[in-house]
Amino acid sequence: MVAMIRIEGLSKSYGEVAVLRNCSLEVARGEVVVICGPSGSGKSTFVKCINGIEPIQAGRVVIDGDDLPSKPAAAARIRSRVGMVFQHFELYPHLTVMENVCLAQIHVLKRSRAEAEDKARSLLERVGLVDKEAAYPGQLSGGQQQRIAIVRALAMDPLAMLFDEPTSALDPEMIGEVLAVMLELAREGMTMVVVTHEMGFAKAAADRVVFMDRGEIVEVAETRRFFAEPSSERARLFLSRILAH
Amino acid sequence: MTGFDFSVIPNAVPFLLQGLGLSLGLTAVAMAGGMALGLIIAIARLSRFRYLAMAAALYVNGFRAVPLILVIFWFYFLVPLLLGRPVGALYSVLIAFVMFEGAYYSEIIRAGLKSVRPGQWQAAKASGMTYLQTIRLVVLPQALRKMAPLMVTQGVVLFQDTSLVYVVSLHDFMTSASIVANTQNRIVELYVFAALVYFALCTAGGALAQRLNRDRHHAH
Ligand SMILES: Nc1ncnc2c1ncn2[C@@H]1O[C@H](COP(=O)(O)OP(=O)(O)OP(=O)(O)O)[C@@H](O)[C@H]1O
Ligand SMILES: [Mg+2]
Numbered sequence: 001m002v003a004m005i006r007i008e009g010l011s012k013s014y015g016e017v018a019v020l021r022n023c024s025l026e027v028a029r030g031e032v033v034v035i036c037g038p039s040g041s042g043k044s045t046f047v048k049c050i051n052g053i054e055p056i057q058a059g060r061v062v063i064d065g066d067d068l069p070s071k072p073a074a075a076a077r078i079r080s081r082v083g084m085v086f087q088h089f090e091l092y093p094h095l096t097v098m099e100n101v102c103l104a105q106i107h108v109l110k111r112s113r114a115e116a117e118d119k120a121r122s123l124l125e126r127v128g129l130v131d132k133e134a135a136y137p138g139q140l141s142g143g144q145q146q147r148i149a150i151v152r153a154l155a156m157d158p159l160a161m162l163f164d165e166p167t168s169a170l171d172p173e174m175i176g177e178v179l180a181v182m183l184e185l186a187r188e189g190m191t192m193v194v195v196t197h198e199m200g201f202a203k204a205a206a207d208r209v210v211f212m213d214r215g216e217i218v219e220v221a222e223t224r225r226f227f228a229e230p231s232s233e234r235a236r237l238f239l240s241r242i243l244a245h
Numbered sequence: 246m247t248g249f250d251f252s253v254i255p256n257a258v259p260f261l262l263q264g265l266g267l268s269l270g271l272t273a274v275a276m277a278g279g280m281a282l283g284l285i286i287a288i289a290r291l292s293r294f295r296y297l298a299m300a301a302a303l304y305v306n307g308f309r310a311v312p313l314i315l316v317i318f319w320f321y322f323l324v325p326l327l328l329g330r331p332v333g334a335l336y337s338v339l340i341a342f343v344m345f346e347g348a349y350y351s352e353i354i355r356a357g358l359k360s361v362r363p364g365q366w367q368a369a370k371a372s373g374m375t376y377l378q379t380i381r382l383v384v385l386p387q388a389l390r391k392m393a394p395l396m397v398t399q400g401v402v403l404f405q406d407t408s409l410v411y412v413v414s415l416h417d418f419m420t421s422a423s424i425v426a427n428t429q430n431r432i433v434e435l436y437v438f439a440a441l442v443y444f445a446l447c448t449a450g451g452a453l454a455q456r457l458n459r460d461r462h463h464a465h
Binding site for chain 2: 076109
C-alpha cells in the first residue's frame, strides 16, 4: 500500500542552526498521527516542510506517490491538496467568511463562484457556522475562526490535513468545539498529522504518536503503547511533565 | 508701490488655473505611475532571486540619493537621446517624476507588504496560491490599508515638488504665479495668494491622510 505521506531523511536548518535532523515518517491513508514534544523541538517546522511552505535542505517528501518538487508551480499544485490549519487561524481579515473559504477554490482549483459557494455552505453547515458566512473574521470568537479555518482547508478536497497546535491559542472553553470537529474528521477517515499538546485528543483519535526532541524524531509508537510505556527516556520525562498539568 | 491691490488676482485666474492644472495633473500621473512602478520594484526587492532584488535596491537607493531637480534635468536631456527624437519638456518631466516617485512609493509599499504577518503569507501559500496571487489577493489588500495615509502624504510632498518643473520652462502653479507677480509688479499679492492655495490644498491632503489613518485604526 502506498503511504499518503512519506518523509525520508528530512533535514533543515536556518543558517547555521540545524532545526530538523534526518527525520523520516510514513503516514498511511486514513491514519491520524499526533506529534508532540517540547517547545522548540521542531514540530512546527516539520509540519511546514511536509507541504513545502518551508524549503528543505536534504531528504524527500512524497505525497500520495508524488514527490514534492522543488519547482514552485508544480509544488503549488500538490500543496493545494494538503490542507493546513495554523495555531493563529490565519483567516484573511479583509475578507468575509464566505470569501475566505472560496478564495483558493476559485483562484487555485479554478472552480466557479457558484460551485465554490455551494461547497463552502455545505461545509459551514457541518461545523454549525452557516449563519456566519457574511461575517468578517474579526467579528468571530477564536473557536469559530478556527472551525472556519478548518472548513477553508477542507473546501480544497485535501488528501491530508496538517494541524499545527490548532487549539493552543484558544480560550479553554472553546477548545472542545474545535477538537470535536477534528475528531469527526478523523472518524471519517481523513489522513491527519496533528501537532498538539491535547493528550486527550491523542488518546481518542490518534493511531500513532510521534515524539520529537531537538530536531529529531525520537520515538514513533502506537498510541496506547506510547502512553502506557514510552520506550525512550526523553518521552517518559516529557509525558510525566505534561500529564502532571 | 503704495498699498496692496489684490484685484490683479481675479484678472490672472485663467492663467493661474492653467498652472494649477499642470501641477495637479503632474501629481496625479506621478502618483498613479509611481505606485504602479513602486509595486513592481517592491516585489522585485522582496524576490528570492538575489540579483533582481539587488537591482531593485540599487534603483531605489540611486534615485533617493539625488535631488529631484537633477532627475528632471537628466530626463530632459536623456530621454530625447535615448528615443532618438525630441519628446518635449512635458513628457520628459512626466517620465522623470514617475521614475523618481516610483523609488519612494516602492519603499512605502515594501514596508506595507512586510507588515503583513508571516502566517498570512504561509496560509495563502499552503492553499496552493502562487507568489503573485498571494500578494494580489491576500497581502496587498491588507497592506493597502496601512499604506494609504503614507501614500497621500507622499502625494502632498509630490504636489509641492511640481514647482521644480520651472527648470525646463514648464509653467506649473508656482511658476505661473511668479510670472504674474513679475509682469504685473504685484509680488506680495501673488506670493501671498500662492501660499494660501498651497496651504489649502496641502492641508486638505493632510486631513485626508489623517482620516485614512483613523479609519485604519477603527478597522482593527
Ligand atoms: N524562521 C526561523 N529562523 C530561525 N530559526 C527558526 C525559525 N523558525 C524556527 N526556528 C527555530 O527552529 C527551532 C524549532 O522551531 P519550531 O517552531 O519548529 O519548534 P516547535 O516544536 O514548533 O516549538 P513550539 O512548541 O514552541 O511551537 C527553534 O529553535 C526555533 O528557534
Ligand atoms: Mg510550534
